[in-house]
Structure formats: C-alpha cells, structure tokens
Amino acid sequence: MAKNNVTRRSFIQTTAAGASVLAVSGSKRVLGANDRARLAWIGCGGRGSYLSRRALTVDEIEIVAACDLILEKANRVAEYVKEEENRSINTYVDFRKMIEKEELDGVVVATEVGNHAKVVVPVLEAGLNCLSEKCVDANIDNVDAVTRAARKAKGIYQVAFQRRSDIGYRAGVQAIHDGQIGDVAFMQGQWHWGGTGHVGGWVGNVDISGGKLNEQACHHMDLMSWVMGNIAPTHCVAIGAITVDYKNPYRHQAENMSSVAWHFPTGAILSYTHLHGVPDAFTGEKSWVVGKNGGVNLLQGVIYVRGQEPKPVSDKAPSWGDDSVRGELIEFVECLRSGKTPTSNAETARIATLMTLMAEKAMFRRDQNSYGPGIIKWEDIGSTT
Numbered sequence: 001m002a003k004n005n006v007t008r009r010s011f012i013q014t015t016a017a018g019a020s021v022l023a024v025s026g027s028k029r030v031l032g033a034n035d036r037a038r039l040a041w042i043g044c045g046g047r048g049s050y051l052s053r054r055a056l057t058v059d060e061i062e063i064v065a066a067c068d069l070i071l072e073k074a075n076r077v078a079e080y081v082k083e084e085e086n087r088s089i090n091t092y093v094d095f096r097k098m099i100e101k102e103e104l105d106g107v108v109v110a111t112e113v114g115n116h117a118k119v120v121v122p123v124l125e126a127g128l129n130c131l132s133e134k135c136v137d138a139n140i141d142n143v144d145a146v147t148r149a150a151r152k153a154k155g156i157y158q159v160a161f162q163r164r165s166d167i168g169y170r171a172g173v174q175a176i177h178d179g180q181i182g183d184v185a186f187m188q189g190q191w192h193w194g195g196t197g198h199v200g201g202w203v204g205n206v207d208i209s210g211g212k213l214n215e216q217a218c219h220h221m222d223l224m225s226w227v228m229g230n231i232a233p234t235h236c237v238a239i240g241a242i243t244v245d246y247k248n249p250y251r252h253q254a255e256n257m258s259s260v261a262w263h264f265p266t267g268a269i270l271s272y273t274h275l276h277g278v279p280d281a282f283t284g285e286k287s288w289v290v291g292k293n294g295g296v297n298l299l300q301g302v303i304y305v306r307g308q309e310p311k312p313v314s315d316k317a318p319s320w321g322d323d324s325v326r327g328e329l330i331e332f333v334e335c336l337r338s339g340k341t342p343t344s345n346a347e348t349a350r351i352a353t354l355m356t357l358m359a360e361k362a363m364f365r366r367d368q369n370s371y372g373p374g375i376i377k378w379e380d381i382g383s384t385t
C-alpha cells in the first residue's frame with residue numbers, strides 16, 4: 001500500500017502555519033503539529049479491518065492498538081500495521097483494558113450497530129475522542145444514551161456517515177443550500193440490491209441492526225436530512241415486508257423490502273424504497289432532490305436548473321467509497337486537533353438514526369412480530385433527547 005507523502009507534507013505545512021502546538025480535546029496529550037494521532041480500533045470485523053487499511057494510507061494517523069472480542073480479528077489489524085509500517089501493536093479482547101493501558105488520542109469503533117452504545121458511551125465518558133461507525137445504534141434508548149454522553153463529552157464524537165466528508169456530495173448539498181434549485185419540495189431515494197444480499201448475519205436481526213433500513217439506508221436519511229438543514233421530519237409513513245423464505249429466521253427477522261415517506265416541517269417530502277432480491281436490472285442507488293426551479297442528482301453530482309443545460313456541481317464526482325472514507329478519517333484528525341465539531345456529529349447522526357428507527361417503529365409490529373403499514377409522528381417515537 002503506497003503512502004501518500006504529498007498529503008503528509010501539505011498537512012505539516014498547513015497545521016504548522018496555523019499553530020505549532022494544539023491541544024487535543026478529550027485526550028491527556030498535547031498534539032504537536034507534526035504528531036500523528038494515536039488511534040485504537042474497537043471492532044475489527046469486515047468494516048473495522050477495512051477502516052484500518054484506509055487509515056494506513058493516512059499519514060496523520062498512527063494505529064497503536066486493536067481490540068475485538070475475537071482476538072484473531074484484532075490480530076489481523078496488527079498484521080496490516082506490521083506489513084505497512086514494520087512495527088508491532090498490542091491487541092486486546094477487552095476494550096476497557098485497552099483504553100486504560102494505551103496512551104490514546106482517540107478510538108475508531110466498528111462493532112455491530114446494536115453494540116455501538118455499550119462501547120461509545122464508556123469511551124466518551126473516559127474523555128477520549130471517538131469516530132464510530134454509523135448509525136448511532138439499533139434502538140431509541142441507546143441513541144439517546146449516546147447523544148447524552150456526546151453532549152457532555154470532552155472528546156469529539158464523529159459518526160461515519162462518510163458522504164458528509166466527500167467533496168462531491170458537499171458540493172451538491174451546497175448548491176441546494178445556495179438556493180440554486182429553489183426551495184426543496186421533494187426528495188426521492190432508493191437502494192436496491194439483487195439476490196437476497198445483506199440480509200444474512202446480524203444485519204437481519206432487528207434487535208442488533210435496528211432493521212435493514214437502519215443498518216444501511218440510514219446513509220440516505222442522513223444525506224436528505226443534511227439537505228433539509230439537519231432538521232427532523234414531522235411524520236413518517238412506512239410499509240415493510242419479508243419476501244424471502246428464511247430457513248432459520250431470527251426471532252425478530254428484519255424486513256428485506258420497505259417503502260417509506262417522511263414529511264418535513266417545510267412541507268418537503270422524502271420518498272424512499274429499500275429493496276433486496278430484485279432483478280439485476282432494477283438494482284442501484286438514487287438520491288434526487290427536486291426544488292421549485294430544478295433538481296440535483298446527488299449521486300451523480302449533477303444540477304438541473306430550468307432553462308439551463310445540466311452541469312456538474314464539482315470537478316470531483318461524488319464518492320461514498322475509498323476516497324470519502326479517507327476524507328472522513330482525515331476530518332476526524334483535523335477536528336481532534338482543532339476542537340472543531342465534525343460535519344457528521346451527535347446531533348446530525350441522531351436525526352438520521354431516529355429517522356430510520358422511526359420508520360422501523362411504524363412498519364414493524366414487535367408484539368405480533370410482523371411487518372405492515374404504519375404512520376408515526378416524530379414526537380411519538382419516544383426519544384428523550
């Protein structure tokens with residue numbers, strides 16, 4: 001994996017120009033302009049190990065320890081560090097021991113969604129900076145617990161909604177906020193998958209994922225609430241269904257198809273479908289925003305203003321893959337040095353997560369263990385934050 005020395009050099013120049021020594025909020029250490037942020041990993045499964053490999057391309061980050069309930073997974077991250085930087089790190093199965101023993105500037109949490117709060121809350125209470133995978137958690141009480149901890153925390157809490165760190169997505173949202181398409185009237189989104197993909201494993205278990213919409217489509221709820229200026233919707237109408245004959249379903253098996261609409265206080269509507277098991281020709285993502293004077297295709301980064309030719313909103317096409325994940329890691333270190341609030345923070349992520357849990361609440365009848373149509377108001381979802 002090639003190191004990005006250009007980034008490293010420009011990073012030193014910009015930070016050195018601003019201040020020679022900056023305090024790291026939430027950490028006992030004072031981070032010098034050329035110091036690397038010492039980060040530890042908690043949760044080294046699919047996403048955690050991917051994030052560690054992305055972090056190894058970011059010179060501002062030094063991975064110093066890794067933890068997973070399954071030690072072999074933490075050891076895998078240690079192997080990546082050895083291969084890339086020829087040094088050893090400590091690995092753990094107990095994250096509390098790790099944060100007590102290691103000298104850290106922050107942690108990256110990539111446990112299952114329903115295991116976020118039980119890690120993030122103690123990490124924030126310990127005064128550490130935290131970059132947690134999305135979404136906040138799998139149920140409303142845990143979202144409230146994380147929100148309260150983050151509001152009180154000395155450290156930074158960033159949530160890995162990576163589109164918020166991406167130049168292309170930022171340009172699309174900025175064009176809307178600049179009024180280029182007029183007031184937002186309608187948003188339409190979709191994420192459609194072939195096969196029965198992504199409904200196996202813990203993701204299919206409502207008690208751990210909060211439902212399919214919460215585990216995955218929350219990226220798009222975050223995007224659209226960002227478009228709306230980070231405000232919460234007033235109402236949600238949702239219908240979900242299980243169309244696959246699971247041989248060993250979970251006690252609370254998550255939906256594999258849903259159709260949901262949210263209504264915002266301005267009158268704007270977000271209409272969304274999240275489908276698994278559709279023909280290949282029907283797969284793909286959509287993120288359209290329609291205003292009185294035109295529209296923006298946020299996925300493609302193209303603006304359509306009435307009477308004008310369509311044009312890209314930025315030189316850089318939107319990305320939610322490798323580039324934006326690297327951007328999110330760099331943003332975390334920048335916020336950790338400057339004390340700035342990340343673009344994806346406790347308040348924005350709370351809204352995105354509550355939007356998907358709101359929909360799950362409307363369509364999943366927990367007492368009957370079945371999906372059907374439902375409508376719910378924001379004030380009735382039971383959030384205490």
Ligand SMILES: NC(=O)c1ccc[n+]([C@@H]2O[C@H](COP(=O)([O-])OP(=O)(O)OC[C@H]3O[C@@H](n4cnc5c(N)ncnc54)[C@H](O)[C@@H]3O)[C@@H](O)[C@H]2O)c1
Binds near residue numbers: 134
């Ligand atoms: N941002 C994105 O685009 C994106 C993409 C994929 C996954 N994710 C998110 O990443 C997270 C992890 O997903 P995954 O697919 O890697 O799951 P996974 O099951 O592969 O990995 C989760 C790991 O967390 C470990 N773990 C759980 N509790 C722990 C604890 N208390 N201490 C230490 N380790 C613990 C498990 O042992 C497991 O190895 C989820 O929140 C998921 O939604 C985000």
